[in-house]
Ligand SMILES: CC(=O)SCCNC(=O)CCNC(=O)[C@H](O)C(C)(C)COP(=O)(O)OP(=O)(O)OC[C@H]1O[C@@H](n2cnc3c(N)ncnc32)[C@H](O)[C@@H]1OP(=O)(O)O
């Protein structure tokens with residue numbers, strides 16, 4: 329028989345405690361809607377009263393199927409729950425559920441709160457009873473529970489019992505400092521259940537300080553807890569919380585969870601995981617983590633020749649699930665780890681069929697390996713790889729020839745008498761028999777200079793005659809620089825990501841001892857690849 333497992337999302341509260349993350353009200357609304365579509369049971373929206381954004385968000389929150397939850401802390405000593413203004417702001421948000429964090433580690437009660445152990449028990453009892461009396465579903469986040477258990481298990485348990493007796497629907501065991509390991513979590517949750525707090529009322533809230541938040545959450549479920557708290561992409565204080573982006577596919581696809589439990593997340597929603605994860609990164613303006621389980625762009629990337637060879641025979645040889653199950657895609661990148669199998673797969677993706685054993689395949693592999701030895705990296709720059717292969721196969725048309733280019737960077741005063749930098753680029757290309765000179769400044773008068781590479785990109789893309797229509801919707805979206813060897817022989821590798829109006833995105837690479845030359849090579853590849861993709865004919 330299957331058992332119900334509840335998912336509680338705290339992206340909008342603990343996720344907002346991530347260093348560098350600050351959601352606006354509009355962003356919180358977008359994320360709440362995405363979480364609701366995903367099917368989590370609870371959405372913790374923030375701490376009303378703690379800051380204007382959270383207060384405004386609770387006023388503007390969307391209608392959701394998920395139970396909307398406001399977060400706060402137990403009442404402070406010396407006043408009743410009824411008269412605590414911080415708690416009143418939380419209750420005034422009017423949510424059907426309220427989650428209050430309270431101390432369960434004796435050391436924190438005496439040191440952080442500076443109150444007696446009995447006063448803290450009163451605060452838990454009184455605050456939970458207050459929520460229940462107001463008709464709210466009450467959750468109690470037992471802060472530092474695992475450390476508290478190890479220091480004084482009798483007291484930690486008394487805190488849970490106080491919340492239980494006052495009517496808390498859920499008692500959530502928090503590994504607040506994130507230092508507890510999975511086996512210990514399993515043992516302690518088992519002992520808590522044996523001590524009389526039923527698993528159907530227990531939740532788990534883990535932090536990832538040892539990289540084990542997901543494993544710890546699963547260990548708590550193995551021991552009997554029936555609610556998991558987590559965040560999208562594992563956002564959260566310090567190293568983050570248990571990632572729901574990892575947990576949800578695990579619970580739905582992996583045994584014993586798949587057969588034992590049912591969650592509110594429908595199997596049909598699973599292929600949305602990559603989209604939801606990337607949407608959050610977009611909102612945060614973060615580059616998605618390639619190595620994220622299930623949803624990262626490398627989660628199904630098969631770089632090594634042995635892997636790629638077997639994958640082409642049967643993907644199950646090196647994949648734990650089909651990538652489509654979570655909305656991801658298989659990638660077989662080219663690099664110096666590759667063999668002919670990677671190469672043929674990549675060429676086929678680019679629409680180039682080459683027969684097995686064709687001697688040109690070995691030649692392309694040799695060139696890739698030689699160039700990677702010089703500092704190129706093709707596994708993150710597939711468009712440059714395709715151009716290299718086409719060149720060796722005689723399939724690269726000539727579009728234009730770069731005769732020369734120049735960039736200057738000048739510091740000068742603007743009209744407000746402020747010192748500003750101005751980058752100016754000149755590019756001369758020959759298209760057919762015609763020479764074209766283009767000049768561009770990456771400065772619009774008053775605002776900040778956008779740099780020499782931006783100026784070069786604008787000059788190169790300014791007038792390419794017959795090709796202009798194809799490149800007009802191109803834009804440079806990311807620029808990464810890496811020094812591949814230090815000292816006076818330093819080599820610079822530049823990777824440029826470009827995008828067009830149809831949302832296609834491609835990466836190109838350039839390498840040189842000179843940053844500008846490396847950038848120019850990558851820019852040139854970006855334009856050439858776009859012309860090829862658009863089926864433009866050469867001169
Ligand atoms: C484990 C977690 O992550 S819980 C979530 C934590 N989240 C946050 O802290 C973000 C939102 N917090 C805030 O905006 C502010 O801290 C506020 C508005 C809640 C409080 O601000 P301030 O009144 O200025 O207090 P400050 O932040 O300096 O300190 C927290 C106070 O709460 C007390 N406190 C901490 N936990 C609890 C608790 N569970 N119950 C009652 N009081 C508590 C502390 O002892 C401290 O009191 P003190 O000032 O008398 O020493």
Ligand SMILES: CC(=O)C(=O)O
Nearest residue numbers: 429469471472502504
């Ligand atoms: C409540 C919470 O966020 C914690 O204890 O980590």
